[in-house]
Amino acid sequence: MRITDLLKLNSISLDAKVSDKKGAIDTLADLMEKGGNLSDKETYKKAVFAREESGTTGLGDGIATPHAKSSAVKEAGLAAMVIKDGIEFDSLDGQPARLFFMIAAPDTAADLHVEVLSRLATLIMDPEFKEALILAKSKEEFLKLIDTKEAGKFNAKPETTPTDGYRVLAVTACPTGIAHTFMAAESLEQHAKQMGIPFKVETNGSGGAKNTLTAKDIKNAECIIIAADKNVEMARFNGKPVIQTKVSNGINKAEELLNKAISGTVPIYNHTANTDSASFDSDESESVGRQIYKHLMNGVSHMLPFVIGGGILIALAFLFDVFDPANPSKFGSNTPLAAFFMGVGGASFGFMLPVLAGFIAMSIADRPGLAVGFVGGALANSGGSGFLGALLAGFAAGYIVLGLKKISSGLPQTLEGIKPVLIYPLLGVFFMGVLITFIINPPVAGINTWMMDTLKNMDPSSRILLGVIFGGMMAVDMGGPVNKAAYVIGTGALANGEFGVMASVMAGGMVPPLAIALCTTFFGNRFTESDRKSGITNYIMGLSFITEGAIPFAAADPLRVIPSCIIGSATAGALSMAFGCTLRAPHGGIFVVPTIGNPLMYLAAIAIGSVVGMILLAILKKPLTK
Known part of the structure; x- marks a missing residue:
């Protein structure tokens, strides 16, 4: 569909x-009605004003594009x-603003208004073309200018696109592989579609890699974008231009990344045998803290399935066991089912x-680090230093x-084959044994014991303060990093x-x-129609302990959403501690409630925290302009 198919004289x-x-939007809505596109002009205008409340459509440089998707639109x-x-x-x-385009799309049209807006924005960002439209002497000339510019701009794209394969590839990955991974993939995919770039994205999610990039895909691609907060397998991209960035940039800076990918200026990635995380060019300089975070998250993401599966089964053992006062230490193994x-x-x-x-070490040193890290x-x-000791190890x-x-590296080339099977594991395990046994375990085990004793012996008010801190984080x-820091401490x-x-x-993570x-649901006049529809899915995300479901709302209105959610989460965390709730499984949301200590009060803590967050958000967000 061309722009001139939607714009009538x-x-x-x-x-x-x-x-x-307001007058500009009123006038544009009148023009839209004259074109026969609206069934209810006032309802459509309300949707346009609601869209302006969520963020101005004044693009700058004299251009504005007010728009809305609404049931009051008969046709785009x-x-x-x-x-x-x-x-x-x-x-x-x-x-x-001097040049205005208003877009109307039926609420049944899948992102049609976004596609048209993107194409329009591409055209009118040309200063000469914009001025030509403003100076057009007649409506016919106005339409002809658009038609000529669109044909010249977009019909030329296929000539520069390879006839076989994808022009740009991407890999998205986040530590838990639940939300950010797929949000980044969707954002990149949609922007690539709007930009006319043949594109394929591989998602490294919790269920493993999906839509995996093939050798042929990689060979034919101009560039690969790695939007990830954990390391991905990089050897396959040797000799290709590679951009590496945070997964959040895949969500929020998709167009910028894609433009860079097709610019022809991205350096070639050279893989080395030493590491998958070094010797490549990135679109941003990685700080030491970011590198440490990535290595840590690589370990955490591989650890989670063992912790979740094992933790829930252990919790079920306590649920199905019978407590024997004469032998309390055997609780969890008294009955055959519980023992299983x-x-x-x-x-x-x-x-x-x-x-x-093991996987922290592998992130740093590739496969040779895995065995040494495992040991x-x-x-x-076994030495008592526990989670903290394993991190250091x-x-x-x-x-x-x-x-x-x-x-x-200075050994003869003839010995190259025995390095990974003899030298690295033998000497690595030996030095690791010496380090962990004599240097790490003694002090860390003492610190660990002190911390656990302190936590267990804290008075109730101190434990409530801990709940406030970890829930709020x-x-x-x-x-992001703060959220993951709290989660890592909890699993530790x-x-x-x-x-x-x-x-x-977990209570704090479910609240946002x-x-x-x-x-x-209860203060719908503060949100657009699209936001209200998205809000329904957040019930599922919250109950499943997927905090990331709140990100689109937080990104759109951070000054109101984030403080409200922090206070609500802190409230839930504090109440969980105050009620003496315990959790043996590090994930699962409401699906593991039967295994939680004091489950009814735990649900109450989450409900109260969620209501507190709702009320604060409703106070901070004003009703949208009608």
Whole structure:
């Protein structure tokens, strides 16, 4: 569909007399109605004003594109208006708007208004073309200018597109592989479609890699975008231009990344045997903190399935057991069914620390680091240093192997084959054993014991404060580093037999999507029609402990949404501690409630925190302009 198919002569005004933003929208809606696109002009205008409340459509440089998707639209259409002297339209650059395009799309049209808006924006960002439209002498000339420009701009694209394969590839991945991975993939895919770029994206989610890039895909591609917060398999991209960035940039900066990918200026990636995370060019300089975060998240993402599966089975063992006062230490293994769950769950849980340390080490030093890290994690587990010791062992193992690689780089080429099967594992495991046994375990085991004793012996008010902190942290960045820090601390406490912190962490993480969902339901006049529809899915996200469901709302209105969610999450975390709730499984949301200690009050804590967040958000967000 072309732009001129949607824009009719009677929906164009080349010398409108309008003095303000409201008048501009009123006039454009009148033009839209003249084109026969609306069944209810007033309802459509309400949708346009609601869209302006969520963010101005004044693009800057004298251009504005008010638009809305509404049930009051009979068929998709455009209206255009020129105000030669310009008016104030809350434009992003603060300058008056002179050229206006209004877009109307039925609510049944899948993102049609976004596609048309993207194409329009591409055309009118050309300063000469924009001025030509403003100076057009007739409506016919106005339409002809658009038609000629569109044909020249978009019909030329296929000539520069390879006839076989995809022009740009991408890989998206986040630590938990639940939300960010797929949100980034969707954003990149939609922007590539709008830009006319043949595109394919591989998602490294919780269920494994989907839509995997083939060797042929990679060979034919101009560039590969890696939008990931954990390491992905990079050897396959050797010799190709590669952009590496955060997964959040795949969501929020998709167009910028795609433009860079097709610019022809992206450096070639050269894979080395030393590491998958070094010796490549990135679109941004990685700080030491970011590198540490990525290595840690690589370990955590591989550890989670063992912790979740094992933790839930262990919790079921307690649920189905009979308590024997004469032998309380055997609780969880008294009945055959409970003993079965305890045995299988314990086996899974026992891999937690070796897997954590092993995959941190592998992230740093590639495959040779895996075995050394596994041994370090196992020794941390048996030596009493627990989760903290395994973290240190993982990083130490990675850098031990990197050191061995550097030292052995001067050996004869004939010995190259025995390095990964003899030198790295033998010397790496030896040095890891010495380090963990004599340097890491003694002090860390003491610190670990002190921390757990302190947590268990805290008075109620202090534990409530911990609940406030950890619950609130889960809502600060909703899946980002602060959120993950709280989650890692919760799983660490869980591994050491302290179950209250994990309960507060999950309660805090469930609140943001639930608070937003409740607010869109009971205070719907604060949200657009599209937001209200999205709010329904947040009930599912919140109940499933997927905090990331709140991200689109937080990104659109951070100053109101984030504080409301933090206070709601902190409330839930505090109440969870106050009610003495415990959680032995580090994930699962309402699906693991039967295994939670004091489950009814735990649900009450989450409900109260969600209502607090809803009320605060409703107070901070004002009703949309009608």
